[in-house]
Every structure is written in C-alpha cells, then in structure tokens.
Amino acid sequence: MAIKEGLRPGGRSARVQESIHSAVRELLEEQERSTLTVPQIAVRAGVTPSTIYRRWGDLSALLADVALERMRPDGEPATTGSLRGDLRAWAEQYLDEMSSEPGRNMMRDVQCSATPGYCVSILSGQLQIILDRHRHSEAALPSLDRLLNMTVAPTVFRILFAAEPLDVQELHELIDIALRS
Structure with a gap:
C-alpha cells in the first residue's frame, strides 16, 4: 500500500498519527527493528492494530512513513x-x-x-x-x-x-x- 502523501490530517486523526509515530520511534530506540511488530506499536500508541493496518497497510509502509517524516529538513x-x-x-x-x-x-x-x-x-x-x-x-x-x-x-x-x-x-x-x- 502506498503512503498517503499529501494527507495532512487534523484533530483526532493527527493525534493518532503522532501517537503511532512516537510509538515507533520509542520502540526502535529500545529494541532491534527486526523484532518490531504492529501489535507492539499499537499497544504503545494506545490504538488497535487495525488502526495501523487501515492507515498504512503493513509495517514496512508505517516504517517508511516515520522515516520520511524524519527525512524532511528542519x-x-x-x-x-x-x-x-x-x-x-x-x-x-x-x-x-x-x-x-x-x-x-x-x-x-x-x-x-x-x-x-x-x-x-x-x-x-x-x-x-x-x-x-x-x-x-x-x-x-x-x-x-x-x-x-x-x-x-x-x-x-x-x-x-x-x-x-x-x-x-x-x-x-x-x-x-x-x-x-
């Protein structure tokens, strides 16, 4: 599934996205990326795994989205x-x-x-x-x-x-x- 570029969600959707991105960043600091799973991220972010799958499709798309966010220059x-x-x-x-x-x-x-x-x-x-x-x-x-x-x-x-x-x-x-x- 392609990353939904151009979507700039506001309100609740933006908070959910930031919570998931933060969970990914935190978990990557704590453990090897090869052991990272969607259910772990969901628990840390306080969402259901289906929320992640619905928005990103799979773990690699989520990791790419988090990486793209970090690549944008300050x-x-x-x-x-x-x-x-x-x-x-x-x-x-x-x-x-x-x-x-x-x-x-x-x-x-x-x-x-x-x-x-x-x-x-x-x-x-x-x-x-x-x-x-x-x-x-x-x-x-x-x-x-x-x-x-x-x-x-x-x-x-x-x-x-x-x-x-x-x-x-x-x-x-x-x-x-x-x-x-």
Missing part, C-alpha cells in the same frame, strides 16, 4: 557565503546523518516502501535553495540533476552498499567535479 541549508561552501556544508551534514545507523535504517525503510521520487524531491528542494541563493553571484551553476548524480547518488550508493561511506575528502572532490562547467 530548515534551510546552511549559508557559508559561497556556492562551494554551501554545497559542502549541506553534503557533509547529509553524509554524517545518513551514514549513521539510524540514517541507514531510515534510507532502507524509505527505499522499500516510499512513493517513488519522494526522496529526490526532498533532496532537490534543499539543493535548489542553495542554487537559488547563488543564482546572481555565479557565472554558471550546475543543474540540479548534475548535483544529484555527481554528489548525492554516490553518497547514497556508498552508504547503502559499501563497507564504508564516502570520506569527506572524496565528497569534496565530487562537489568540485560537479561544479566544473
């Missing part, structure tokens, strides 16, 4: 005064957050169940803010696709499929390549 990317500096600051923070165990788990949850393209839209939005910030001060800006392909894609690939994530120096080199015209 604010705009840092401003350093230069395009290269802004991209480096953003990419370093992304690498640091996503290469942690909670970050890797979040990426796996989203990868398995999320609406296609949703993560790209989140990341694109952050990168577009940086590009817009420097639109008038730079002779040539890389395209959004170039930044995604040259910096984000290798970062995600290494986090999910390699023994070690990119190191910061490699990340900086990828950003420098992406900035070349």
Whole structure:
C-alpha cells in the first residue's frame, strides 16, 4: 500500500498519527527493528492494530512513513557565503546523518516502501535553495540533476552498499567535479 502523501490530517486523526509515530520511534530506540511488530506499536500508541493496518497497510509502509517524516529538513541549508561552501556544508551534514545507523535504517525503510521520487524531491528542494541563493553571484551553476548524480547518488550508493561511506575528502572532490562547467 502506498503512503498517503499529501494527507495532512487534523484533530483526532493527527493525534493518532503522532501517537503511532512516537510509538515507533520509542520502540526502535529500545529494541532491534527486526523484532518490531504492529501489535507492539499499537499497544504503545494506545490504538488497535487495525488502526495501523487501515492507515498504512503493513509495517514496512508505517516504517517508511516515520522515516520520511524524519527525512524532511528542519530548515534551510546552511549559508557559508559561497556556492562551494554551501554545497559542502549541506553534503557533509547529509553524509554524517545518513551514514549513521539510524540514517541507514531510515534510507532502507524509505527505499522499500516510499512513493517513488519522494526522496529526490526532498533532496532537490534543499539543493535548489542553495542554487537559488547563488543564482546572481555565479557565472554558471550546475543543474540540479548534475548535483544529484555527481554528489548525492554516490553518497547514497556508498552508504547503502559499501563497507564504508564516502570520506569527506572524496565528497569534496565530487562537489568540485560537479561544479566544473
């Protein structure tokens, strides 16, 4: 079942959703994710399992929804005064957050169940803010696709499929390549 994106429930529905999300976050801090069950979440949230199944369909969709909520940025990317500096600051923070165990788990949850393209839209939005910030001060800006392909894609690939994530120096080199015209 797809995550019902765009639904922004209010009132009781919002409180139920937040209670379930909180239960998931708490339980993931207390136990291994492989042992997590819908009935456990329901008990912790004070709802019936059918409430969870009705809204999310299955555990993986619920985990993806919780992960997507955590992936949404809290604010705009840092401003350093230069395009290269802004991209480096953003990419370093992304690498640091996503290469942690909670970050890797979040990426796996989203990868398995999320609406296609949703993560790209989140990341694109952050990168577009940086590009817009420097639109008038730079002779040539890389395209959004170039930044995604040259910096984000290798970062995600290494986090999910390699023994070690990119190191910061490699990340900086990828950003420098992406900035070349």
